[in-house]
Amino acid sequence: MPLFAVGLSHRTAPVEVRESADFARAGLETALRALAARGLGPEGVVLSTCNRAEVYLVADSEHAAEPIGQFFSDYHRIERSTLSRHLYCHRGVEAARHLFRVAAGLDSLVVGEPQILGQVKAAYAAAQQQQATGAVTHRLFHAALTTGKRVRSETGVGDGAVSVSYAAIGLARKILGNLEGLNVLILGAGEMAKLTGVHLSTHGVRPVTIVSRTLPAAEVLAKQLGGRAAPWADLEAALADADILVTATGAAETVLSRTRIAEVMRLRRHRSLFIIDIAVPRDVEPDAGKLEQVFLYNIDDLQGIVRENLTRRSTELARAEAIVTEEVARFASWLQSREILPTVVALRQRFEAIRLAELERLAPKLSGLTPEARARLEDVTRLIVEKLLLEPTQQLKSVSDDSLVVSYADALNRLFNLTDEEKREAERRTPGSTVRRP
Amino acid sequence: MHLVPLVLYAAAAAAYMTHFAWRDPRTGRLATSILGGGVLAHTFLIGMQTMQAGHAPLVGTTAAISAFVWVFGLSYLYVELTTEERAMGVFVAVLLVALYIIPALDPTVTPRPPVLQSPLFTIHIVSVLFAYASFALAFVLGVTYVLLFNELKAKHLGFFYSRLPSLQVLDVMNARVVTIGWLLLTVGLSTGAIWASQLDGSLDPRAQAMSLGDPKIFVAVLSWGVYSFALLARRTIGWSGRRAAWLSAAAFVLVLLNFVPVGYFLTRSHNF
Numbered sequence: 001m002p003l004f005a006v007g008l009s010h011r012t013a014p015v016e017v018r019e020s021a022d023f024a025r026a027g028l029e030t031a032l033r034a035l036a037a038r039g040l041g042p043e044g045v046v047l048s049t050c051n052r053a054e055v056y057l058v059a060d061s062e063h064a065a066e067p068i069g070q071f072f073s074d075y076h077r078i079e080r081s082t083l084s085r086h087l088y089c090h091r092g093v094e095a096a097r098h099l100f101r102v103a104a105g106l107d108s109l110v111v112g113e114p115q116i117l118g119q120v121k122a123a124y125a126a127a128q129q130q131q132a133t134g135a136v137t138h139r140l141f142h143a144a145l146t147t148g149k150r151v152r153s154e155t156g157v158g159d160g161a162v163s164v165s166y167a168a169i170g171l172a173r174k175i176l177g178n179l180e181g182l183n184v185l186i187l188g189a190g191e192m193a194k195l196t197g198v199h200l201s202t203h204g205v206r207p208v209t210i211v212s213r214t215l216p217a218a219e220v221l222a223k224q225l226g227g228r229a230a231p232w233a234d235l236e237a238a239l240a241d242a243d244i245l246v247t248a249t250g251a252a253e254t255v256l257s258r259t260r261i262a263e264v265m266r267l268r269r270h271r272s273l274f275i276i277d278i279a280v281p282r283d284v285e286p287d288a289g290k291l292e293q294v295f296l297y298n299i300d301d302l303q304g305i306v307r308e309n310l311t312r313r314s315t316e317l318a319r320a321e322a323i324v325t326e327e328v329a330r331f332a333s334w335l336q337s338r339e340i341l342p343t344v345v346a347l348r349q350r351f352e353a354i355r356l357a358e359l360e361r362l363a364p365k366l367s368g369l370t371p372e373a374r375a376r377l378e379d380v381t382r383l384i385v386e387k388l389l390l391e392p393t394q395q396l397k398s399v400s401d402d403s404l405v406v407s408y409a410d411a412l413n414r415l416f417n418l419t420d421e422e423k424r425e426a427e428r429r430t431p432g433s434t435v436r437r438p
Numbered sequence: 439m440h441l442v443p444l445v446l447y448a449a450a451a452a453a454y455m456t457h458f459a460w461r462d463p464r465t466g467r468l469a470t471s472i473l474g475g476g477v478l479a480h481t482f483l484i485g486m487q488t489m490q491a492g493h494a495p496l497v498g499t500t501a502a503i504s505a506f507v508w509v510f511g512l513s514y515l516y517v518e519l520t521t522e523e524r525a526m527g528v529f530v531a532v533l534l535v536a537l538y539i540i541p542a543l544d545p546t547v548t549p550r551p552p553v554l555q556s557p558l559f560t561i562h563i564v565s566v567l568f569a570y571a572s573f574a575l576a577f578v579l580g581v582t583y584v585l586l587f588n589e590l591k592a593k594h595l596g597f598f599y600s601r602l603p604s605l606q607v608l609d610v611m612n613a614r615v616v617t618i619g620w621l622l623l624t625v626g627l628s629t630g631a632i633w634a635s636q637l638d639g640s641l642d643p644r645a646q647a648m649s650l651g652d653p654k655i656f657v658a659v660l661s662w663g664v665y666s667f668a669l670l671a672r673r674t675i676g677w678s679g680r681r682a683a684w685l686s687a688a689a690f691v692l693v694l695l696n697f698v699p700v701g702y703f704l705t706r707s708h709n710f
Contacts, residue, residue, distance in 0.1 A: 154462050159600055174599060175590060177606030269676030272605065289591070293679045301593045308595070 001041065002061075003136060003335070005095035006068040006087060007054025010109050013086035021076045021083075023048035028126040034075055036132055040064050043134040045127040045141065047102070049119045051109050056099065058136045065089045093332045096140055100324045100331075103148035105158060112158035112313050112320075117148040139334060147327040154323065156316040160309030164302045165199045167309070168276050172205070175274050175295050176243055180204045184227075185242035187235075187256075188249035189217035192278055196246050197225045209238050213249070239264040245275045247283035254285050261288040276302070336405050340396050343409040346422040347392075351385045440483055440545035444538050446476030447511070451531035458528040458601060466524045470515070473531060477511040484508060491547045496563050498548040499701035499708075504541035505563075506697070507534050510571040517575065521611075525602050529578040540698075553642045558633035566626035566658075570693055572619030573665070577690035579612040583683035609678055613669075616686055620665045627662055630655075647707035654705035657696040664689040 008021060023031040023046050031046045041059035048054075055068055069087055073080040090098045098107070103120045105112045124141040127133045133141075152158050161167035169179070176182055184205050186193050189212040197208055208227030211234070212218035218229035230238050239245065239261075249255055261284070265273065270293045277284045277298040289296030359366075359381065366374060396412075399405050412418065453469035456462070484505070487495040495501040514530045517523075585598045586605060602608070634648035650656055668685045671677035677685070701708060 154460065156600070160595070171590070171595075174586070174595075174604050175606065177604040177610075270679065270681075271676065272679060292681070295590055297593065304593065305595055 001058050001136070002064065003092055003095045003140070004057045004059055004064050004068060005054060005090040005098050006057070006065060006072070007047070007052060008072075008083075008086045008088065009052035009054070009107065011107070012088055017078070017082070017086050018051065018053065020078055021053040021072065023053050028123065029130060031075065032127055032130040032132050035071060036130070038067065038071055040067050040071070043127075043137040044132050045123055045137050047099075047120060047123040049116060052102070052107075054102075056095065056137065056140065058134065065091070093328060093335065096143070096331045096335070097324065097328045099140065099144045100147040100327055101321075103144040104151035104320055104324055105148070106151070106317070106320055106324065110162055111317070114152065114158055117145065117152070120144055120148065135338075136335070140331065143327055143331045147324055150323050150327070151320045155319045157313055157320045159316070160305075160312060162306055162309055162313070164299070164306055165196070167302045167305045168196075168297070169199070169203050171295070171297060171305075172244055172274055175272055181206070182243040183241050184208045184244045184246065185238050186210045186221075186227075187245065187247040187283065188212055188279065189214070189221045190248060190250060193246065193248040194221055194224065196248060196276070196278060197221065197227070200244070200246070201225055201227075205244065209242070211235050211238055236264065236267070240267040243272070243274065245273060247275065247277045248279050249283050251279070251283060252281065255283040256285065256288065258285045258288040258291065261285075261294060262291055265291055265294060278302075336399070337397060340405055340409055343412050343418065344393055344396060346418045347412060347416060348389060349422065350416060350418065351389060355381050355385050439486070441542055443476050443480040443483060443507075444535070444542040446472055446479055447507075447531060447534045447538055450476055451528070451535050454524075454528040454531045457524065461601065466527075469527055469531075470518060470524065473511060473527070474515060476534075477508065477515060480504075480508045480511065487547045491549065493550045494560070495547045496560070497550050497554060499697070500541050500544050501548060502563065502567070502701070503537055503697065506567050506570055507538045507541070509567045510534060510537075510574050513568070513571045513575060517611075523603055523607075526575075526578050526582065529581060530575075533574060533578070551642070553637065553640055553645055556633055556636075558629050558636070562626055562629040562633060565622045565629065569619045569622035569626055570697070572615045572622065573661075573686070573690045573693050576612050576615045576619060576686040579608050579615065580683035580685075580687035580690075583608040583612065584680060584687070587680050587683070605679070609682065612682060612686055613672060613678070616665060616668055616682075620662070620669055623658075623662050623665065627658060644707050647705075649707075652705055652707040653700050654696060654708045657692065657700055661689055661692045661696065664692060 008017065010018065013021070028046055028048060031048075032044065035044045035046060035055060035057075040061075041057050041064060043058035045056040046054070047056065053072075055071070057064060057068055059068075069084060069089070070080065072078070072087065073083050076083075099120070101107045103117055105114065105116050108116055120141065124133065124137070124145075127137065161170045172179055172182075182205050184197075184200055184207070186197050186208060189210060193210070193212075197210070201208060206227075208222070208225050210218040210222045210225070210227055210229050211232060212221075212229070213232050215229060215231050221227075222229040247255065261273075261275075272293045272295065275284055275288070275294065275296045277296065280299065282298055284296060284298075286296070286298070288294055359378070366377065369377070392412075396405070396408055399408060450469055450473035453465055453472055457466040457469050484495060494505075496505055510530070511534055514526070518527060582598070582602050583605060586602045586608070589595060589598050590605070634645070637645040637648065640646070648655065650659065664685070668677070668682060668689065671685075672682055
């Protein structure tokens with residue numbers, strides 16, 4: 001039974017199409033039920049993130065790509081012709097490779113972003129709840145999660161912030177540890193000050209104090225951020241309390257000189273102070289960064305860090321792809337041994353049936369034999385069958401080419417005239433194979 | 439048998455290095471297990487020596503170094519397992535290997551002279567050893583603090599930035615282990631002093647050399663003074679962060695000097 005991955009992502013579809021093809025809107029359960037209602041195959045998983053919509057299906061037919069595309073079109077009410085330009089379809093091992101790359105964050109808009117792993121997990125859990133999963137999807141998604149985790153822990157693909165605001169948060173964590181309960185002082189009440197304040201408070205940095213030359217402006221911002229405003233005259237005390245200082249005034253000249261900061265550091269007994277100077281021109285005299293336990297970063301420094309991180313991430317890509325290839329190979333060999341298994345089992349059953357029939361036919365002639373001789377005969381015939389089957393079975397299992405396996409199995413089916421009935425029977429008896437849902 | 443811990447410590451150091459470089463969690467767990475194995479083998483060795491000699495092998499500088507390595511390894515494992523922070527392991531394991539070379543080369547157990555037959559001796563040496571192990575941890579924490587600090591100041595976030603815990607955590611842990619070490623050293627030095635005063639009538643030349651004028655005792659008291667200053671300065675004049683890190687790193691160099699060169703060549707009071 002072939003495995004398909006059909007979908008669209010930021011790589012193939014513009015945002016309008018992605019928006020209208022969002023499975024999460026009506027809930028994954030609804031989508032899964034609608035997919036199951038199509039009766040395309042026994043196992044199906046729907047993956048939905050803000051940048052992708054995908055269906056993973058273990059199909060009954062080799063030609064399931066088209067009906068899955070039709071499902072996309074019908075379910076999202078998008079013109080089939082419009083949609084087909086944006087849909088991609090991967091089959092078999094390539095479908096697995098695609099999912100593994102997705103789970104590893106290699107196919108994401110921001111390479112290495114960590115959310116995708118959770119989304120892949122959620123997609124599988126939702127399908128499991130709808131009883132839409134089976135042996136293949138189980139193995140596929142677990143291998144995908146393993147790949148994602150390995151890439152995250154063994155490579156630096158997800159390392160380092162790739163936006164200025166995250167770089168600032170990362171730095172704050174490295175310098176000050178846990179951000180909760182730290183005092184933030186924002187100097188200035190403009191748009192940049194507000195953006196930074198919002199970003200910091202979403203990361204749990206609280207309480208926020210805002211100091212501005214115009215107190216009313218500071219009060220407005222303080223209300224929005226749930227912090228407090230302080231008059232310019234209280235700057236000294238506010239600086240002594242702060243752990244993180246964000247300066248974003250529109251002043252044309254330096255607001256805080258090195259001597260001023262040095263004075264403040266004495267007041268705060270040299271407790272570490274992280275200064276983020278996002279003002280242009282700069283608010284803090286650059287030399288202040290040389291003071292003991294003062295960590296001064298301006299906007300260019302932060303951008304420099306982001307650039308370095310992006311370069312580092314891209315050099316880690318090759319290692320991540322190697323892990324994906326390794327996991328794909330592992331999955332492929334499992335998939336292949338699984339595909340060949342019904343044929344092997346059917347073949348064995350056929351041989352065994354012949355052996356039993358021949359013994360049956362000879363039963364009258366053998367009746368004169370002693371029980372020992374009969375047992376020996378039984379053993380010898382069984383051994384002949386085993387030996388005849390050993391070499392071809394091993395050869396089959398060692399074939400590494402996916403399409404070759406199919407043609408070998410096909411040849412065996414034809415040569416020995418193995419019926420589908422026999423294979424289904426064999427499949428039913430094989431542990432770990434797909435159990436059809438009623 | 440005495441080489442088994444050395445081999446395991448070296449293997450642990452290699453595993454910690456690999457883990458530090460590539461950050462593969464499996465290698466990290468492997469490193470912890472190997473170090474655990476090393477400490478275990480070392481425990482057996484010390485146990486065997488105790489059985490053979492009839493007393494714990496704590497007599498003489500070589501034995502003390504061996505015991506120190508054991509205590510340090512054990513303390514580090516405790517810290518690692520309670521904080522789940524493995525980044526320090528590479529520094530600790532390298533230090534363990536370097537120090538363990540000495541006892542590995544000379545595994546003979548010195549018989550205990552009558553002058554050391556006192557429970558105070560055991561309290562003295564055990565608390566001093568644990569104090570030194572704490573200071574060794576503080577040393578590692580101090581060195582890593584400075585490494586990370588320099589990266590943050592230089593604004594090129596790289597190797598250590600992505601591998602070490604935050605400055606704040608390193609600083610807090612440093613303060614904690616220095617405090618513990620200082621308390622233990624205080625206990626160790628006072629029991630030593632009490633015990634030495636009880637030996638006043640002894641004819642053993644070493645007992646007669648027990649005074650502040652002896653290099654080993656002098657440097658020990660000096661390092662106690664340095665650590666006292668470190669704790670005091672942290673509380674009063676804000677010597678936390680990099681200054682505290684440097685101080686704890688430098689003070690441990692003093693401890694090591696006292697342990698190895700002074701212990702072997704200069705002391706007249708502690709040359710058992």
